[in-house]
Every structure is written in C-alpha cells, then in structure tokens.
Amino acid sequence: MKLSTRSRYGLRFLIDLATHAGEGPVFLKDIARRQDLSEKYLWNVVLSLKSAGMVNSVRGPRGGYYLVGSPADITMNDIVSILEGPISLVDCVENRSSCNKADTCAARDVWVEAAGKIKNVLEGITLGTIVERMASKQS
Amino acid sequence: MKLSTRSRYGLRFLIDLATHAGEGPVFLKDIARRQDLSEKYLWNVVLSLKSAGMVNSVRGPRGGYYLVGSPADITMNDIVSILEGPISLVDCVENRSSCNKADTCAARDVWVEAAGKIKNVLEGITLGTIVERMASKQS
DNA sequence: ATATACTCCACAAAATTAGTAGACAATATA
C-alpha cells in the first residue's frame, strides 16, 4: 500500500509551486533542482497535473508553471487521484465488471467502505493547509 | 494506490475461514476451489498469515487451517499490515533515514498524517463485522 | 502402510514503475 513516486514528486512540485505563488511562473528546472528530482521525469508527472487542469504553463523566457486554482481548493484527494488513479484499493470497487463475483462478494463491500473513508481523509487535507503549516513551523 | 492480490486473496481466505468456523480445520484446497484461486499462490499468502500467528494449521487427513483468535479481534489493519507491509504511503513515514530531507520535509508530515488516519479506518473494520454483515445480507 | 495435506526452495513470466534521450515548438526580449 505504497504510493508511487509520481504522487510524491507531484506533491513536492505543488508545494514548491504554492510556496512561490505570486512571484510569476516558476521554472520546472528550478523546482527539479530545489527538490533534487530528475527534470525529465518530473516533467512527465507535471504533464498529468497540467492535463487535469491543476497547473498551467507559460512558454519562452520568463515562462514556467503556476497553480490554476487556490491552494485552499486543492485537496490531497485531487492530487492523488490525478497521479495515482482513483482511490479504489481493488479494481472491482471502480469497476464491477472486473470480477464476475462482484455482485455477491463480501470482500468487495469492505474495500468499497475503506476506499470511501480513505477518500474522506485525503479530501480533508488541502495544499493550503500544508503550506500554512510549513510557514508556522519555520517561525 | 491499489492493494496487491495478496491482500485480496488473504481477505477472501480469512472470510471463508471465519464462515466455516466451528466445523474443524478447513482445507486450503477447498478454499482455493471455492474462491477460484491458485492453490499454490494462495498457500504463499496463507504462509504469511500463519507466520504472523493469525491462523494455524493441522497436518494430515482431517487437517487444514483455522483462525487463531476471534474474528471480532482481527482488524483489516492487521490483515493488510501482514500481507502488504505497514501502512506507510511512502517509505520515509516508517523509515526516516530513507530520505535525507525527512526532518525538514513538508510533504512527509502530510503522508504521516494521512497514513495514521487510514490506519484508523482499517482498524475500525473487523473480520467479525464483515461476516455478520454477510449473514444478514443473505437472509 | 498410505492417502491426505501441509512445507518450502527455486525459478520464471508478466506487469508496473522509474528514468533517459533527443528532436521539436513557442515566445519574450533585444
């Protein structure tokens, strides 16, 4: 039950972006350097975030990336869903037809319930609160 | 954020076992047939459950597996922890030294919090309630 | 004795994840 590096890198990217909000677009290259991530691989992660409309980019000199919405409106569930896929602990939660026993399966009910609760947890954590907490930590 | 088949198979094995409690040991072969799982692979999963002390076995004819404790005392967190490893969404949650930035990392705090809450959710679901719910569903 | 079922090591196929290479496209600025 580990998250892939996509989610980890994505979150670090977004935190970095939120931290530098209001300073104009931020270079992918700078974030990769600050966070010590492969620039190429990070781009691939960020591509997903952009496709999902969570970030946007400006090309050319003085270009870079910026958050589309307010950090307070971006939840961990949003981030993980984009980068990891929907929070279904097993396929049959999302996709009844992936198992021909889904309708009568006792185990499935468990996973549906657990997935729902985990989703609630992740929805309760926003990028905004993360950045706030960071700031108060440093002072 | 998917669980591996180990957890899925393991839960189905345990549900089957709990359902047949009080009838003496249950054959792995029978469960594999009922649940339509590879006998060999299921054995490997069950081995982990046995090593962890959750189930025990009797050899020879009339042998088989049985639950060690009461279904009411076995939580989803126990099961997933055994079969999937500890619920740390990222390595640094369990293992600070896996990342040299763990002490100052803002993202880590998020994962620690999320992992703790997810653990609470899974601890709230026991094998006992699952079996009960199944029974009431069938009536 | 022997049938039944568990034990355990080693191996292999499949799938997923992680990461790299390099050419191309857009654009702010001089």
Added chain:
DNA sequence: TATATTGTCTACTAATTTTGTGGAGTATAT
C-alpha cells in the same frame, strides 16, 4: 528578426515488484 530560454512530446530502456509455477519433501490420522 535573431536568439536564448523554456516548455512539449514521442519513443525507448532499465529496474523493480507482483504474480504465479514446479517439484521434491514432511507430518500424521486412519
């Protein structure tokens, strides 16, 4: 308009994890 800077994109490869198989052996109730 030239050019430096930065994002875009496709294709490929390497590493890891997951999932599963084979087969020889061991314990024991009948």
